[in-house]
Amino acid sequence: MKRRFIVPCLYLSLVLNFIPVPGAHARQTVPQTTTPTTAGATLNLAGLRERVTVRRDGRGIPHIKASNESDAYFAQGYVTASDRLWQMDLLRRTARGELSELFGRSTLEEDKRHRLFNFAGVTEMMVARLPQRLRAGLESYAQGVNAFIASRDAATLPVEFRILRYQPRLWQVTDSLIVGKLFEETLTANWNQDLTRAAFANLPAAQRADLFRNVSSLDVILVGSDRPKKNPAATSPARTRSSAVQPRTGMSVETLRLLERDEEMMRRSLERVGIYAEDFAASNNWVVSGKHTTTRKPLLANDPHLGASAPSIWYIVHLEAPTLQAAGVAALGAPGVAIGHNARIAWGMTSLEPDVSDLYLETFDTSNPRRYMTPEGWREAELRREEIKVRPNPADPATETETLDVTITRHGPIVFENNGKRYALRWTALDPTRDFFGVINTLNFARNWNDFRTALSTYGGAPFNFVYADIDGHIGYYGAGPFPIRKTGDGSVPFDGSTDEGEWTGMVPFGALPHLYDPPSGIIATANSRVVGLDYPYHLTKDWASPYRARRIMDLLRAKRRLTVEDFRRIQSDTYSYPDAIFTTEVVKLARPLAHGSSAAMPVGDAAGWRALVALFDGWNAVSDAESRVMPVAVEMRRAFRRQVLNAALGEDLARRYGGVHSDNFVDWVITTRPPQWLPKEFNTYEDLLLASYRQARESLRKQLGEDESKWTWGRIRQVRFSHPFAGLPVVGAQFAIAPLPQKTGGSNNTINAGAFVSMRFIADLADWDQTLLGITLGVSGDPASPHWKDQLADWYAVQPRRFPFSTRAVGEATAQTLTLVPATR
Numbered sequence: 001m002k003r004r005f006i007v008p009c010l011y012l013s014l015v016l017n018f019i020p021v022p023g024a025h026a027r028q029t030v031p032q033t034t035t036p037t038t039a040g041a042t043l044n045l046a047g048l049r050e051r052v053t054v055r056r057d058g059r060g061i062p063h064i065k066a067s068n069e070s071d072a073y074f075a076q077g078y079v080t081a082s083d084r085l086w087q088m089d090l091l092r093r094t095a096r097g098e099l100s101e102l103f104g105r106s107t108l109e110e111d112k113r114h115r116l117f118n119f120a121g122v123t124e125m126m127v128a129r130l131p132q133r134l135r136a137g138l139e140s141y142a143q144g145v146n147a148f149i150a151s152r153d154a155a156t157l158p159v160e161f162r163i164l165r166y167q168p169r170l171w172q173v174t175d176s177l178i179v180g181k182l183f184e185e186t187l188t189a190n191w192n193q194d195l196t197r198a199a200f201a202n203l204p205a206a207q208r209a210d211l212f213r214n215v216s217s218l219d220v221i222l223v224g225s226d227r228p229k230k231n232p233a234a235t236s237p238a239r240t241r242s243s244a245v246q247p248r249t250g251m252s253v254e255t256l257r258l259l260e261r262d263e264e265m266m267r268r269s270l271e272r273v274g275i276y277a278e279d280f281a282a283s284n285n286w287v288v289s290g291k292h293t294t295t296r297k298p299l300l301a302n303d304p305h306l307g308a309s310a311p312s313i314w315y316i317v318h319l320e321a322p323t324l325q326a327a328g329v330a331a332l333g334a335p336g337v338a339i340g341h342n343a344r345i346a347w348g349m350t351s352l353e354p355d356v357s358d359l360y361l362e363t364f365d366t367s368n369p370r371r372y373m374t375p376e377g378w379r380e381a382e383l384r385r386e387e388i389k390v391r392p393n394p395a396d397p398a399t400e401t402e403t404l405d406v407t408i409t410r411h412g413p414i415v416f417e418n419n420g421k422r423y424a425l426r427w428t429a430l431d432p433t434r435d436f437f438g439v440i441n442t443l444n445f446a447r448n449w450n451d452f453r454t455a456l457s458t459y460g461g462a463p464f465n466f467v468y469a470d471i472d473g474h475i476g477y478y479g480a481g482p483f484p485i486r487k488t489g490d491g492s493v494p495f496d497g498s499t500d501e502g503e504w505t506g507m508v509p510f511g512a513l514p515h516l517y518d519p520p521s522g523i524i525a526t527a528n529s530r531v532v533g534l535d536y537p538y539h540l541t542k543d544w545a546s547p548y549r550a551r552r553i554m555d556l557l558r559a560k561r562r563l564t565v566e567d568f569r570r571i572q573s574d575t576y577s578y579p580d581a582i583f584t585t586e587v588v589k590l591a592r593p594l595a596h597g598s599s600a601a602m603p604v605g606d607a608a609g610w611r612a613l614v615a616l617f618d619g620w621n622a623v624s625d626a627e628s629r630v631m632p633v634a635v636e637m638r639r640a641f642r643r644q645v646l647n648a649a650l651g652e653d654l655a656r657r658y659g660g661v662h663s664d665n666f667v668d669w670v671i672t673t674r675p676p677q678w679l680p681k682e683f684n685t686y687e688d689l690l691l692a693s694y695r696q697a698r699e700s701l702r703k704q705l706g707e708d709e710s711k712w713t714w715g716r717i718r719q720v721r722f723s724h725p726f727a728g729l730p731v732v733g734a735q736f737a738i739a740p741l742p743q744k745t746g747g748s749n750n751t752i753n754a755g756a757f758v759s760m761r762f763i764a765d766l767a768d769w770d771q772t773l774l775g776i777t778l779g780v781s782g783d784p785a786s787p788h789w790k791d792q793l794a795d796w797y798a799v800q801p802r803r804f805p806f807s808t809r810a811v812g813e814a815t816a817q818t819l820t821l822v823p824a825t826r
Contacts (some may be wrong), residue, residue, distance in 0.1 A: 077144025274309025434460025553746025
């Protein structure tokens with residue numbers, strides 16, 4: 001996270017240099033978490049029904065034992081707040097568009113962006129629709145959070161509150177729901193891709209087809225196949241609804257740059273709170289049945305990929321009550337366990353990279369900017385006025401008010417405007433009938449596949465690839481979540497809002513969503529890439545991630561007859577890079593005959609370049625470890641190759657906008673087939689292009705790493721940085737700072753081990769829950785004075801998640817500190 005995206009140092013340095021921090025001298029004497037200093041501590045808390053025991057193990061992880069669900073969630077809220085209250089407040093403020101009240105005008109545009117979405121209003125409407133059990137759990141959790149807030153004063157709140165001189169307001173049910181909206185934003189807010197595709201509308205159809213390749217020979221298909229139908233002319237009704245609709249014109253360069261600006265604001269907001277998923281690097285999961293394991297019971301793994309942050313976005317917890325027993329990681333601010341296991345099943349999830357948002361180009365009346373055209377004629381748009389508090393003076397918590405008028409059409413709010421064109425957004429995240437966290441609450445109680453399916457059938461949040469295993473030996477997969485069916489088209493480019501062509505006519509039926517149960521192979525793996533064949537009748541997305549991670553996982557799972565937890569851990573640490581292996585293999589094929597200057601037309605000096613390439617790449621294992629001196633050259637050369645091909649064909653602005661996941665399949669295709677139509681005109685052959693790319697790569701590395709080629713290592717390029725919003729501040733910032741680490745285990749977005757983007761590692765052993773491994777990036781505490789602020793960092797760095805005790809015996813043996821919560825006497 002770059003410091004300029006957090007809080008301007010000028011702003012907070014004024015606060016720190018000229019304002020005394022309340023309670024600063026009590027920092028070391030006032031505990032900032034409830035982790036007791038001695039075993040057997042007791043707290044009296046209003047709101048509890050019965051006694052609760054919280055046992056913290058050696059990593060400070062709370063194992064909560066309660067007599068009922070309500071108290072279990074109350075205790076979860078209390079201990080989570082005791083460890084992470086300021087982070088929780090930052091999350092809800094981000095989603096609500098309330099950062100400027102703390103940070104001033106530096107975050108005003110971010111706040112305006114979130115006010116357009118009106119997450120606050122959406123979650124208010126959601127509350128009344130929540131199932132009773134979920135609402136009760138959310139209320140109990142909120143009561144626990146508020147019990148902790150009530151126990152603090154200005155001198156004993158977490159230090160971030162004291163630096164910024166403000167008090168947290170009480171936690172509400174809507175605050176938990178609104179945190180879920182941030183997850184939906186990072187995983188489903190891909191409406192900008194619709195405008196990007198529209199920018200390519202003026203290109204020839206054949207060129208567009210080359211660029212937007214969704215099929216790769218490396219794809220791991222779970223449902224259906226890519227085999228042609230016997231009657232190619234036959235098309236199902238669902239497929240007809242998914243046909244593409246092309247816009248009449250492309251996008252201007254100005255529009256493309258405005259899109260980049262919007263994406264930069266989104267990145268700043270989500271990266272600050274640790275929920276940003278760069279370039280679709282958003283998780284691996286896999287499960288194998290007992291016929292592939294030494295224990296004859298299933299094993300399940302999951303490692304979500306999100307931007308590195310301090311503290312971690314995940315909170316490890318173990319909940320136990322007569323009706324509830326679940327352990328794993330919780331999404332911060334929400335009750336229950338998001339990814340983990342109970343006494344009978346384990347589950348994990350990865351993003352399905354869904355297309356659940358559409359843009360509509362609305363036609364407004366030039367004489368009345370609130371009137372817009374519909375199939376029935378002109379209609380008046382709604383207008384919502386947002387009031388945003390802004391702190392104008394860093395030395396004074398007092399605020400001024402900025403207003404923002406949001407125009408809302410029948411499709412949703414106007415979220416993008418340029419040159420008189422105004423686009424409205426329809427997005428499942430703005431639908432108050434669909435909740436993100438409800439499935440988490442229900443999954444915690446599931447005991448078998450039928451319970452699991454039933455829970456997922458009501459899920460309304462960001463669509464995920466859910467993997468499943470149970471102690472009876474069954475495994476399964478479900479791609480669950482709401483997927484719109486459009487009247488025409490697939491929503492991959494903006495619709496004309498004045499017509500009904502792009503209307504949502506329903507959602508893909510739950511039974512028709514991709515799923516598997518006990519597949520004959522006994523292996524299921526997902527990694528955000530394409531999971532359905534071309535014969536699948538519904539449109540899910542065009543933004544599948546590259547297939548490299550999923551293919552490598554399958555390769556490794558199939559390489560050994562019987563797998564263990566340790567084998568799964570080694571797979572999570574794997575850094576084999578498929579795209580760089582493909583690229584360098586093709587380079588060597590071309591380089592080997594030229595390395596000895598066999599071509600009479602070859603310029604003097606070219607043979608030496610080819611010999612260097614052969615010496616560098618021939619026999620390379622394509623492993624991106626930290627000490628590799630091949631990986632930096634391979635990556636930079638592939639990048640230079642891609643840049644030259646695309647810049648020549650599209651121009652720099654459009655080429656830069658193209659990027660993303662689509663370019664991986666495209667570059668693989670170009671380097672392996674070398675089509676003449678994509679060779680830049682300034683090169684006579686692809687050999688000339690590759691040699692030029694090699695020279696550009698070397699020049700780029702000189703600029704990044706210096707002249708000494710012995711220091712051109714992957715670990716120096718890929719550094720691990722866990723940034724806290726205050727880490728760069730003078731005086732107090734040092735306590736939050738974590739020194740950058742060379743990426744010891746290597747990795748990239750295209751490898752199973754994605755390095756700094758791995759936010760958590762989980763391996764569930766269905767034969768013995770106490771052998772399950774779990775670890776997050778830093779530690780459970782958000783207080784830098786706590787021993788658990790970063791006590792998991794070394795394990796994370798070495799890809800060595802520790803055992804996570806579950807049984808009563810194992811938890812008892814692991815207990816380092818005990819806290820008893822008892823109802824306050826009246």
